[in-house]
Amino acid sequence: MRNPQHLLLGVIFTGFLNHQLFSLASSCPPVRVTKALLNQTATESQYVEFIGDVPDLEAFTLSLWVKLLKTGPDVSLFTYVANDADKTRLTASLTEKSKSQLLSLQINDMAIFTAEVHQGLNAGEWHHILVSWHGATGTWGAYVDGVLLESGRQLLSQGMLVRGGGRAFSGYDLTTTQHDRKNDLANQEDNAKAGFSAWVTLLFLDTSAIEQPDSWLNRLAVELVASKCVPEHGGDVISWQDTPRRGYGGVLEATVQDLCQGRAKS
Numbered sequence: 001m002r003n004p005q006h007l008l009l010g011v012i013f014t015g016f017l018n019h020q021l022f023s024l025a026s027s028c029p030p031v032r033v034t035k036a037l038l039n040q041t042a043t044e045s046q047y048v049e050f051i052g053d054v055p056d057l058e059a060f061t062l063s064l065w066v067k068l069l070k071t072g073p074d075v076s077l078f079t080y081v082a083n084d085a086d087k088t089r090l091t092a093s094l095t096e097k098s099k100s101q102l103l104s105l106q107i108n109d110m111a112i113f114t115a116e117v118h119q120g121l122n123a124g125e126w127h128h129i130l131v132s133w134h135g136a137t138g139t140w141g142a143y144v145d146g147v148l149l150e151s152g153r154q155l156l157s158q159g160m161l162v163r164g165g166g167r168a169f170s171g172y173d174l175t176t177t178q179h180d181r182k183n184d185l186a187n188q189e190d191n192a193k194a195g196f197s198a199w200v201t202l203l204f205l206d207t208s209a210i211e212q213p214d215s216w217l218n219r220l221a222v223e224l225v226a227s228k229c230v231p232e233h234g235g236d237v238i239s240w241q242d243t244p245r246r247g248y249g250g251v252l253e254a255t256v257q258d259l260c261q262g263r264a265k266s
Helices: 002-018 216-228
Strands: 032-040 047-050 059-068 074-079 087-096 098-108 109-118 126-135 139-144 149-154 166-168 198-206 245-248 252-255
Touching: 032 047, 059 074, 074 198, 087 126, 098 126, 098 139, 109 139, 109 149, 126 216, 139 216, 149 216, 166 198
Parallel strands: none
Antiparallel strands: 032 198, 032 252, 047 166, 047 245, 059 126, 059 198, 074 087, 074 166, 087 098, 098 109, 126 139, 139 149
16 A cells, blocks of 8 residues: 555645745646546436556555536435445445435445535535545545545454455446446446436545544645646556546536636635
């Protein structure tokens, strides 16, 4: 496992060198990367599969940017399903209940956390989401727009392993589907949940974890990642820039031009 400082904290030193550590508004450069549009209809679900080898995960950090077209009761941000008899799975999702938005993480059907998104993820605006889990200690952290929502320990997850060799997706909850690489899973007749309507970009999955989510240095590092909008801040398993991806259902890709707008803080 890599040093987690290589994942997030390296961006701090760039800030020091440029004398912009506490002037994040001026350090937000134009971002020229692609974004994927996932839209759902009564007859078709759109989602993205990341094509690559996923190793066994003893810890991970997941980061992505989303712009919801509309809010809904269940938004599957990321799903990983392994091809094993134990039905290994990892799901990060956003749900809406009683006018409250909840960010949650499940591993192997175990609820790691559910955290309320107090600031709300408004439709039509870009938001940065980052979740981290460290299997050796069960430590987890959840951040939205660079702000720590909650952190804690799920002691029952200590020593848990997310087995590799499976398939990773964004935009569709495939935890109840068959995972045959020859099939388009959107056409399977099963109890899979519907997808969500949103733009998605700069998703990464890394084998490093943030072991002290509430420390000031780590909180600052995540805030910088969410403010600088840079694509090169992690992803040794999945990198939006480098990992091939396959769209299902007619996924549209376009250039991001407004990712930084409204996210930088002075």
